[in-house]
Amino acid sequence: MAKKSATKTQPDMIPSTDEAQPQFRVDYREIQAFGTLKHLPIALEGNARTQSVSLLNQLLADTMTIRDLYKKHHWQMTGATFYQLHLLLDKHYEEQAEVVDTIAERIMMLGGVSIAMAPDVAELTTIPRPPKGREDVPTQLSRLLQAHELILKEARDAADAADEAGDDGTNDMIVASIIRMNESQVWFIAEHLSETVLTRSDA
Ligand SMILES: [Fe+2]
Numbered sequence: 001m002a003k004k005s006a007t008k009t010q011p012d013m014i015p016s017t018d019e020a021q022p023q024f025r026v027d028y029r030e031i032q033a034f035g036t037l038k039h040l041p042i043a044l045e046g047n048a049r050t051q052s053v054s055l056l057n058q059l060l061a062d063t064m065t066i067r068d069l070y071k072k073h074h075w076q077m078t079g080a081t082f083y084q085l086h087l088l089l090d091k092h093y094e095e096q097a098e099v100v101d102t103i104a105e106r107i108m109m110l111g112g113v114s115i116a117m118a119p120d121v122a123e124l125t126t127i128p129r130p131p132k133g134r135e136d137v138p139t140q141l142s143r144l145l146q147a148h149e150l151i152l153k154e155a156r157d158a159a160d161a162a163d164e165a166g167d168d169g170t171n172d173m174i175v176a177s178i179i180r181m182n183e184s185q186v187w188f189i190a191e192h193l194s195e196t197v198l199t200r201s202d203a
Contacts, residue, residue, distance in 0.1 A: 038111035048165035053112030055158035056170065059178060060103045060115055061124035062154065066147040067096035069130065073140040080198065085137070089144075092185050099177050106173050126150055141189050148186045155179050 032038060037050055070093035077086045104114040115121060122129075127147045135143070155178045162170040 032113055034113045034115075036113065040109070040111045042109075044110070044167060045165075048162075048167045049110045049112070051165055052158075052162050052167045052170040053107050053110050055154075055161060056103055056107045056110075057112075057115050058124060058126070059151065059155060059158060059174070060100065060107065061121045062127055062147070062151050063096055063100050063103060063178070064121045065125040065127045066144070066151060067093055067100055069127070069144060069147055070096060072130065073144065076134040077137070077140070078134070079137050081137075081192065085192065088188060092188070095181055095185070099181060102173060102177050106170060110167075110170070126154070138193065141193055144189050145186060145193075148182050148189070152179060152182050152186075155182065 037046060037053065039046075070089050074086055074089040074093060077089065079085075104116070107114040115124060127150055128143075130143055155174050159171050159174040159179065162168075162174065
């Protein structure tokens with residue numbers, strides 16, 4: 001029997017072992033199409049999982065968008081409260097980024113496929129696209145509040161739908177991670193839009 005050679009020698013190459021050579025030139029291959037559901041033994045009907053995956057991908061697109069909106073406004077902040085808002089918006093960005101991971105992994109554990117890349121997010125999100133340019137402070141904060149309200153409305157609807165379908169895990173995640181966090185962030189942002197005088201001349 002011919003012995004398999006572990007070493008290949010070509011005229012213009014230094015000899016290398018087959019096992020040590022990383023095989024990085026592969027044919028790209030998709031193993032699960034977007035929109036399909038893999039069966040997992042989690043005692044949850046396919047219909048319930050399909051519905052939750054679809055609702056969660058919408059919430060994922062909008063959460064990725066508000067996450068990035070927070071970073072945009074963190075960078076482009078201005079005015080007398082620059083330092084405070086610069087830090088607050090980055091804190092909210094970090095919290096949204098953590099929930100992005102939670103939503104995407106919930107989709108995968110239901111057997112679905114999560115969206116991931118910016119063009120797919122842009123296609124799916126319901127949050128209006130802001131201009132590339134820099135906006136004033138009330139506009140930046142109002143945009144964030146508008147995005148929060150869109151997410152909260154769809155999160156409440158999705159939580160109800162998951163509850164009715166018997167998907168307790170999705171219902172619990174939406175309420176505990178998405179609704180509570182967005183409500184808290186709305187409070188912190190909205191308070192900055194009250195009329196405030198920093199000094200008084202009538203004392
Ligand atoms: Fe920063």
